[in-house]
Amino acid sequence: xxxxxxxxxLNTVLEIFNNDKRIKQGxxxxxxxxFYLWNKKFFKETLSINRELIMERAKIKSKTTYHNxxxxxxxxxxxxxxxxxxPSRGSKIKMTRACPKxxxxxxxxxxxxLANCVPxxxxxxxxxxxxxxKENLNKxxxxxxxxxxxxxxxxxNNWPEIEARKFYFFIKSKKWKTDNWQTIAKIFxxxxxxxxxxxxxxxxxxxxxxxxxxEDKDYRMPL
Numbered sequence: 001x002x003x004x005x006x007x008x009x010l011n012t013v014l015e016i017f018n019n020d021k022r023i024k025q026g027x028x029x030x031x032x033x034x035f036y037l038w039n040k041k042f043f044k045e046t047l048s049i050n051r052e053l054i055m056e057r058a059k060i061k062s063k064t065t066y067h068n069x070x071x072x073x074x075x076x077x078x079x080x081x082x083x084x085x086x087p088s089r090g091s092k093i094k095m096t097r098a099c100p101k102x103x104x105x106x107x108x109x110x111x112x113x114l115a116n117c118v119p120x121x122x123x124x125x126x127x128x129x130x131x132x133x134k135e136n137l138n139k140x141x142x143x144x145x146x147x148x149x150x151x152x153x154x155x156x157n158n159w160p161e162i163e164a165r166k167f168y169f170f171i172k173s174k175k176w177k178t179d180n181w182q183t184i185a186k187i188f189x190x191x192x193x194x195x196x197x198x199x200x201x202x203x204x205x206x207x208x209x210x211x212x213x214x215e216d217k218d219y220r221m222p223l
Contacts, residue, residue: 004043004097010035012098013078022076026060030069031078033058038095046082048090153182163193 013031017023033054037047051066060066074081080094147168154164167188171181188194 006039009098016098020076022072024069026058026065026069027072029058030054030060030066031073034079034093034095043095046092046094048092050090150181150185153185157189159189160193163189166193 013035017028017031034047034049036057037049037054038044041047051063055061055063055066058066060069070081073079077096079096082092082094084091147165150168151161151164154161154167167185171184
């Protein structure tokens with residue numbers, strides 16, 4: 001039999017186990033017991049197995065559990081089981097090789113069979129609401145300056161330290177995202193350290209306000 005790469009084979013099988021929802025702990029320990037024997041026998045084509053020794057290494061105490069897991073591994077393509085009904089002859093197994101898929105060799109066909117025997121994991125659809133929630137969290141504005149920067153800026157301008165703290169926590173509470181916070185601070189100082197949230201205006205609000213305050217209205221003007 002062609003040589004088996006110990007690490008590649010084991011990593012490939014463990015990855016397949018991870019994607020196979022049918023696999024339980026007993027299947028893994030039993031497979032590892034067989035793999036240990038296979039490695040000791042220099043990856044022979046077929047292996048004669050001693051049930052008692054395999055059960056001991058796999059930490060399986062029940063014969064029923066042993067045979068059930070062995071039949072599962074055989075049915076799912078991880079190995080081929082050749083049971084012996086003769087009292088003096090042991091059963092045999094043939095391990096299915098798992099290696100990178102390349103070319104069209106027999107070993108490639110075997111790994112393809114092993115991969116195909118694993119049911120594809122079902123993908124759970126995430127609702128659009130969850131996607132939107134995640135997007136909103138990612139777009140959550142953040143304060144991009146810290147309190148010490150604000151305090152230093154206020155100190156350089158000879159403004160009261162307590163006003164620096166008031167300014168910082170006000171901006172932080174509103175969660176404004178701006179690179180020009182110094183300008184806002186100057187406006188804050190100019191207004192006797194009073195901050196008001198900007199009024200929300202629509203695109204036509206200025207035009208409406210002008211109509212209200214315009215004393216020289218000429219209704220003959222075309223719209």
